[in-house]
Amino acid sequence: xxxxxxxxxxxxxxxxIAGGHGGRTALRGSDRLRKKYNLGPMNYVPVVRTLEGxxxxxxxxxxxxxxxxxxxxxxxxxxxxxxxxxxGSSTFNARVEGAESSNLxxxxxxxxxxxxxxxxxxxxxxxxxxxxPMFIRNRDEYDGHTxxxxxxxxxxxxxxxxxxxxxxxGPQHAPLFLAGLYDVWHQKGDVEETLESVTIxxxxxxxxxxxxxxxxxxxxxxxxxxxxxxxxxxxxxxIIRPVLKMSQxxxxxxxxxxxxxxxxxxxxxxxxxxVLPKKKYDEKQxxxxxxxxxxxxxxxxxxxxxxxxxxDCEEQDKEDVKVIRLE
DNA sequence: CCAGACGTTGTT
DNA sequence: GTCTGG
DNA sequence: CCAGACGTTGTT
DNA sequence: GTCTGG
Numbered sequence: 350x351x352x353x354x355x356x357x358x359x360x361x362x363x364x365x366i367a368g369g370h371g372g373r374t375a376l377r378g379s380d381r382l383r384k385k386y387n388l389g390p391m392n393y394v395p396v397v398r399t400l401e402g403x404x405x406x407x408x409x410x411x412x413x414x415x416x417x418x419x420x421x422x423x424x425x426x427x428x429x430x431x432x433x434x435x436x437g438s439s440t441f442n443a444r445v446e447g448a449e450s451s452n453l454x455x456x457x458x459x460x461x462x463x464x465x466x467x468x469x470x471x472x473x474x475x476x477x478x479x480x481x482p483m484f485i486r487n488r489d490e491y492d493g494h495t496x497x498x499x500x501x502x503x504x505x506x507x508x509x510x511x512x513x514x515x516x517x518x519g520p521q522h523a524p525l526f527l528a529g530l531y532d533v534w535h536q537k538g539d540v541e542e543t544l545e546s547v548t549i550x551x552x553x554x555x556x557x558x559x560x561x562x563x564x565x566x567x568x569x570x571x572x573x574x575x576x577x578x579x580x581x582x583x584x585x586x587x588i589i590r591p592v593l594k595m596s597q598x599x600x601x602x603x604x605x606x607x608x609x610x611x612x613x614x615x616x617x618x619x620x621x622x623x624v625l626p627k628k629k630y631d632e633k634q635x636x637x638x639x640x641x642x643x644x645x646x647x648x649x650x651x652x653x654x655x656x657x658x659x660x661d662c663e664e665q666d667k668e669d670v671k672v673i674r675l676e
Numbered sequence: 677c678c679a680g681a682c683g684t685t686g687t688t
Numbered sequence: 689g690t691c692t693g694g
Numbered sequence: 695c696c697a698g699a700c701g702t703t704g705t706t
Numbered sequence: 707g708t709c710t711g712g
Contacts, residue, residue, distance in 0.1 A: 351695080354695095442695095471695075472695090615696070
């Protein structure tokens, strides 16, 4: 993990995921969230956090807000010092090993934990000199769609339980819950500017399917560990062991990994085809007629063979129509 | 005391 | 903000 | 994370 | 190889 993702959830969908309805889960800055099948650091991603200063445990509320992926700590003098694309420190991932002994991360571990929502993310699997893009998401059967409340009344729990509306604004599979840390940076000087930004924790993928693809993976949260992760009354030192254990279990049993087309490797390609399995993408391209150029060419180029080729093309076009109608 | 760092991934 | 190096 | 640029002189 | 852009 984790430098590229897909994110097509609407703000409202994120809010339902984050804890149901009514005033208990606020939504802010969702105009910064657009459907994206190919996003990287510096883009805005939906973050679930616990609202500060909302009283004691029983009254804690949540908020979903758009934050920039790539953390700028509150103490930064210039935001560029933490912009990996401008020679600064790379802060879109944080290694969980040793986070407690890092000046950058330690201050966030107890009070600035959050959950980052993704449809899925991309990883480039290396074989020798070539790299194959893969997409990783929750399998269709996984039913962890919402983050429950911790220590809430049964009334609250009922509110959250299952999604009670047919979700038409994004993928049907459960989104990934990724463990994150956030911070708020205020620019000093004449220009008043506030930047909320986030990093995604990474861990060792050993003994999971992710090991086949990469030497790091994000920390996956389940509905239950996500609820604890969001509870600021639980210290990091207490929660991290079970969280990592559950993340490993999740990566062992609930993920779906598949190869995608090389389209995604260029971040300017912003198409739903990015998340299409490569096999389906290839079929689609063939159906569009691009695939015919990979057919063997005629040996000679006299008029007759040219004509035959043209006829072949027309024939192919008719077949294409059939294929498209069948879909 | 002040100055300066505070990070990750991937590749060799 | 907080720690390390000098 | 990957892709793509990496440059100058002179002219409009 | 190294840096910038997205």
